[in-house]
Amino acid sequence: MSTNETRIEVDPDLPTLRVIRDFDAAPEKVFRAWTDPDLVSRWLGPRETEMRIDSWDATTGGSYRYAAWRGDEEIARFYGSFHEVRPGQRLVQTFTWEGAPDGVSLDTTVFEDLGDGRTRVTTTSVVETIEIRDMIVASGMDKGVIEGYEKLDELLSGD
Amino acid sequence: MSTNETRIEVDPDLPTLRVIRDFDAAPEKVFRAWTDPDLVSRWLGPRETEMRIDSWDATTGGSYRYAAWRGDEEIARFYGSFHEVRPGQRLVQTFTWEGAPDGVSLDTTVFEDLGDGRTRVTTTSVVETIEIRDMIVASGMDKGVIEGYEKLDELLSGD
Numbered sequence: 057m058s059t060n061e062t063r064i065e066v067d068p069d070l071p072t073l074r075v076i077r078d079f080d081a082a083p084e085k086v087f088r089a090w091t092d093p094d095l096v097s098r099w100l101g102p103r104e105t106e107m108r109i110d111s112w113d114a115t116t117g118g119s120y121r122y123a124a125w126r127g128d129e130e131i132a133r134f135y136g137s138f139h140e141v142r143p144g145q146r147l148v149q150t151f152t153w154e155g156a157p158d159g160v161s162l163d164t165t166v167f168e169d170l171g172d173g174r175t176r177v178t179t180t181s182v183v184e185t186i187e188i189r190d191m192i193v194a195s196g197m198d199k200g201v202i203e204g205y206e207k208l209d210e211l212l213s214g215d
Numbered sequence: 216m217s218t219n220e221t222r223i224e225v226d227p228d229l230p231t232l233r234v235i236r237d238f239d240a241a242p243e244k245v246f247r248a249w250t251d252p253d254l255v256s257r258w259l260g261p262r263e264t265e266m267r268i269d270s271w272d273a274t275t276g277g278s279y280r281y282a283a284w285r286g287d288e289e290i291a292r293f294y295g296s297f298h299e300v301r302p303g304q305r306l307v308q309t310f311t312w313e314g315a316p317d318g319v320s321l322d323t324t325v326f327e328d329l330g331d332g333r334t335r336v337t338t339t340s341v342v343e344t345i346e347i348r349d350m351i352v353a354s355g356m357d358k359g360v361i362e363g364y365e366k367l368d369e370l371l372s373g374d
Contacts, residue, residue, distance in 0.1 A: 071229060072343060117270075117278030117296055137276055137296035139309040139319055148319050150298040150309060160298055160307050162321040162341070182321070182343050184231060 060209070062202045064193075071189045073181045077205050078174055081212040083167045086175045087144045089208055090114070090165065097122075099208040102200040105131065114147070116140050136160075151181070159188050219368070221361045223352075230348045232340045236364050237333060240371040242326045245334045246303045248367055249273070249324065256281075258367040261359040264290065273306070275299050295319075310340070318347050 065074040079086050089095045093112035100107045101124055110121040121135040136150040139162075147165040161181045168176040183189050224233040238245050248254045252271035259266045260283055269280040280294040295309040298321075306324040320340045327335040342348050 069228070070344065071341070111276075117280075117294070119276030119296070121276075135276070137278070137298045137309065139296045139311070140316065146317075148309070150296065150307070150321065152298070157299065158305075160321065160323070162309065162319065164319070164343070180343060182230070182341055184323070184339060184341050185229065 060205075062205050064198055064201065066189070066193060071183050071186045073189055073192060075179045075181075075201055076176065078170065078176050079205075079209065079212060080174055082173050083169045083175045084144050085212060086177060087147075087167050089211060090147060091141065093120075095211065099211050100204050102203045103207070105200075114138055114141050120149075159183065159191070161188075161192070219364075221364050223357055223360065225348070225352060230342050230345045232348055232351060234338045234340075234360055235335065237329065237335050238364075238368065238371060239333055241332050242328045242334045243303050244371060245336060246306075246326050248370060249306060250300065252279075254370065258370050259363050261362045262366070264359075273297055273300050279308075318342065318350070320347075320351070 060078045060080070063076040065076070067074070089099065091114035093109045093114075096112065097107045097109050105124045105126050108123050108125055110123065112120045112122070114120070115138060118138040118141070119136065120138070121133070123130050124132045124134075133154040135152055135154065139148040139150065141147055145167055149163050151161045151163050152159065161183045163179055163181045165177060165179040168178065170176055181192070183192070219237045219239070222235040224235070226233070248258065250273035252268045252273075255271065256266045256268050264283045264285050267282050267284055269282065271279045271281070273279070274297060277297040277300070278295065279297070280292070282289050283291045283293075292313040294311055294313065298307040298309065300306055304326055308322050310320045310322050311318065320342045322338055322340045324336060324338040327337065329335050340351070342351070
């Protein structure tokens with residue numbers, strides 16, 4: 057069991073949200089878990105949901121779309137674009153929950169080599185207003201992020 | 216000659232920039248000028264530069280890339296993704312100047328029907344920090360926007 061803690065930071069002045077997490081794997085391996093759809097579908101999101109990927113083209117200018125299922129019910133659908141994919145280093149993508157298509161976030165994920173086969177992953181999300189950011193926080197996204205990262209720990213240790 | 220004024224608003228508290236402009240044409244026609252690459256290349260950017268489009272797929276999940284030329288010299292290159300293209304109404308896209316690839320903006324352009332064949336176009340750009348926003352403003356983007364919209368007035372009146 058990993059003892060790495062997920063930190064979720066809400067900026068008091070800016071419409072941004074930051075998630076910081078260390079992983080016990082090298083940057084290339086962690087990056088692959090973010091970009092290979094067969095791996096992404098195994099860890100993204102909370103434990104009780106299953107992620108079914110419709111499309112996932114993690115290249116600069118590519119896009120993605122996936123649905124969250126609980127049992128035999130589709131409970132949410134998400135989509136976005138990959139603005140930049142800088143292998144092993146950086147991912148810049150847009151993100152929308154289809155239920156609120158006008159609330160779009162721009163998410164930048166940076167993969168930092170900590171040495172000794174460890175990687176710090178920092179995702180900064182920015183939206184247009186503090187109110188939209190606060191709605192995202194209030195949606196319970198923290199549960200999905202924390203549980204997803206625990207699944208990713210298991211995936212990374214099992215390869 | 217159009218008398219429509221371009222307003223550029225800088226939010227004092229948020230890392231956003233807003234450009235508001237009315238056009239003497241219906242929303243569908245103005246929207247087409249934003250999405251058809253043959254039209255975009257005729258108005259985008261300041262007067263003394265020529266926009267050469269490498270790729271332009273204005274569909275949800277598509278992307279674009281273009282260069283600005285002055286005479287026989289390439290002076291800048293830009294790229295991004297189309298997060299959402301909602302015909303006649305809304306465009307959400309990312310935008311980067313290749314010279315500063317870590318400074319990405321998320322630009323939402325809304326086309327509002329004012330009736331009588333007029334359209335209000337509002338573009339809201341958000342970036343991660345006030346400092347990045349201020350650098351964009353200081354880059355002289357206002358000249359490019361204002362002159363580009365004047366060229367668009369001419370294009371729309373000539374069709």
